[in-house]
Amino acid sequence: MVTGTVAEVHTFGIFVHIDGEPEGLRTGFIRVPDLTWSRIDHPSDAVEAGQRITAEVSVAETRSGQVAVSLKALQEDPLIRFADQVDRVDRVAIGSITKIIPLGVFVQLAPDVEGRLHLSELTDEPVEDPAQLVGEGELITVTVAEVDLRHHRVRLCAADGAGSHAAPPEAPERRTSARTSGQASAFDPFRAPGHEPKHEGGHHRAHGWPPSSPRRPAS
Incomplete structure (x- = not known):
């Protein structure tokens, strides 16, 4: 886990100045999918330049010399x-x-x-x-x-x-492939009352219905 300061925000990700590295360097990088569980239109919806962050290291060193870190890894799924x-x-x-x-x-x-x-x-x-x-x-x-x-x-x-x-x-x-055990915290998703099955009634009319009028009794 590392701490640092958001240095630059781009459409493709976030550059982070990790605490302890020389001034001017920004070796930390956060991919857009690693920012948050929320749906966002732009990385600036999640963080802003100058913001202090704590993140988990995903890849210690990439080919470009960057350290891939994740904010989402420290958030509850x-x-x-x-x-x-x-x-x-x-x-x-x-x-x-x-x-x-x-x-x-x-x-x-x-x-x-x-x-x-x-x-x-x-x-x-x-x-x-x-x-x-x-x-x-x-x-x-x-x-x-x-x-x-x-x-x-x-x-x-x-x-x-x-x-x-x-x-x-x-x-x-x-x-699920694997998940940690433990009691989930209270949660209140949108819920609707149970739906009862609908039954449609009706009668089929047979040929010759209604019946002819009853005969009048002979006088």
Whole structure:
């Protein structure tokens, strides 16, 4: 673990002046994916020049002479906490649509946790662009189908049976290679009350219904 000062902020990463190195050098470097668990548009959303930081060394020395360090390595992985909450409470959640892509949408389920909902879960009708159905910032009810800790992603399905794969599994699938044990801290993701299955009643009319009028009794 090292401490230092952010020297330069670029679109491709952050240069850090590590404490103890000669003035003017900035051998520390943080890649954009190693800055934070949060979704950011630019590294300046996470840090700024002159900011003091504490980071974990990823690679002691690269070919360019840089020391690769990570801020994210010292932060709690929010997906682990979310996975524990899903296991204990409810798989149905209400989240805000954060991004629309050609094959679906990303939904924020909790702070720094997003899941992907495929286009087929939004509708059974042919649609060229999900933006024809939903918009960014819109709230949507979904079911957590899978929490993949190894690849750090969440797969969602429709909670109301709108899509062709809308039927939720008995329990969310959980994939992980290795994880530390310990009790997760309190967490309160967006959750919706359980949805009861809908039953549609109705009667089929047979041929000849209604029956003919009853015969009038003979006088």
